[in-house]
Amino acid sequence: MLPLVESFYSFQGEGKFVGTPSIFIRLGGCNLGCAGFGVKIDTLVGCDSLKAVNQEYFSHTWKKIDTLIPIISDYLKELDFKPDIVITGGEPLLHYQNLILLDALKEFILRGHKITVETNATIEIDFSKFPIYKKVIFAMSVKLTNSGEPKSKRINTDAISAIVTNTKESFFKFVLSCDDVNTKEIKEITKEYLDTPIYCMPLGSSAKELRKHDKEVANFCIQNGYNFVDRMHIRLWDNEEGR
Numbered sequence: 001m002l003p004l005v006e007s008f009y010s011f012q013g014e015g016k017f018v019g020t021p022s023i024f025i026r027l028g029g030c031n032l033g034c035a036g037f038g039v040k041i042d043t044l045v046g047c048d049s050l051k052a053v054n055q056e057y058f059s060h061t062w063k064k065i066d067t068l069i070p071i072i073s074d075y076l077k078e079l080d081f082k083p084d085i086v087i088t089g090g091e092p093l094l095h096y097q098n099l100i101l102l103d104a105l106k107e108f109i110l111r112g113h114k115i116t117v118e119t120n121a122t123i124e125i126d127f128s129k130f131p132i133y134k135k136v137i138f139a140m141s142v143k144l145t146n147s148g149e150p151k152s153k154r155i156n157t158d159a160i161s162a163i164v165t166n167t168k169e170s171f172f173k174f175v176l177s178c179d180d181v182n183t184k185e186i187k188e189i190t191k192e193y194l195d196t197p198i199y200c201m202p203l204g205s206s207a208k209e210l211r212k213h214d215k216e217v218a219n220f221c222i223q224n225g226y227n228f229v230d231r232m233h234i235r236l237w238d239n240e241e242g243r
Contacts, residue, residue, distance in 0.1 A: 001064040001100070002068065002098055002101060003027060003028035003065075003095075004026070004062060004063045004064075004065045004068075004071070005027065005058075005090065006024075006052075006242065007023070007025050007026065007072075007075075008023075008024050008241075008242040009023050012084065012086060013231055013232040013233030013236075013243075014201050014229055014231045015116075015139045015171065015199055015201075016197065017084060018230070019232065020083075020084050021081075021083040021084065022085065023072055023076075024086045025072070025104075026088050026089060026090065027088070028052050028058070028059060028062040028090055029052075029090050030052065030089055030091040030120075031094065031123070032091065032122070032149050033046050033148070034046050036145075036146050036149070037147060037175070037205075039239075048239050049088075049089065052088075053089075065100065066100060067100060068101065069108075072104065082112055082113050082114075084114045084116060085116075086116045087101070087118070089118070091122070092117055092118070093117065093119050093125065094123065096123065096125055096130065097130065102130065102132060105132050105136065109135050115136050115137065116137045117136050117137070117138050119138055119141065120141055120142065120143055121138070121142050121156065122153070122155070123159055124156060124158050124159040124162050125159070125166075127162060127166040133166070134166050136167065137169045137170055137171075138163045138167055138171075139170070139171060140160060140163060141172075141175070142154065142155060142160065144174060144176070144186070145180065145185060146176070147175075155189060160189075160193070161192070172189070172190055173199045173229075174186055174198070174200045175200075175202075176202065176213065177202070177203040177217075178212065181216050181217060183220075183224050186226075199226070199228075200221050200226050200228060201228070201231050202230070205238070205239040206234065206238045206239060207235050207236075207238055210230070210234060210235060214230065
């Protein structure tokens with residue numbers, strides 16, 4: 001079985017493919033908590049995907065599914081083009097060996113869809129055993145100090161290296177506030193991967209919070225040669241589910 005938190009059709013709001021019509025599959029479970037991002041639900045604090053992260057409090061709302069293919073196919077019935085497919089979480093690579101996920105990747109790559117996996121890049125994939133992942137694009141949202149996680153948990157150089165070495169279009173995606181726009185940490189993480197694009201976006205789970213950080217982050221990108229990207233789904237709809 002595979003824990004499905006939600007699925008929806010929208011557009012990609014952040015990263016390399018911002019604005020691209022996409023089907024989102026959000027899987028449950030994460031190996032990080034990221035309390036430093038400060039999003040609150042009741043007594044819990046974490047990232048803006050907290051409902052996909054905290055298994056103890058939210059797993060009763062997750063669906064246990066035995067196939068992804070018909071779920072994705074239902075969205076395609078209404079479309080006469082091939083949208084991207086985004087596998088997100090939580091941390092979806094907790095399930096990278098799951099046959100249900102593997103079957104879906106194989107099916108929709110065969111149909112010609114571009115598939116992106118949004119990951120914190122802490123889980124090392126065995127690309128020789130699971131070569132289908134060589135045809136996937138990874139949005140590596142490696143967590144910085146502002147996540148509140150210790151460096152030993154949030155950075156796995158072997159996992160990052162495996163992704164960069166085995167895939168063609170993968171990229172880094174960092175979340176920054178106006179208080180932590182410095183190049184040192186990002187350069188340390190990316191120094192061995194100079195050909196891998198770097199995207200930076202402002203911290204925030206609401207349009208109001210994004211406005212606190214967006215100009216500082218944009219200027220930071222201009223000064224350091226990074227790609228600035230907004231979080232358009234939040235800008236338009238705050239953190240509304242299904243967007």
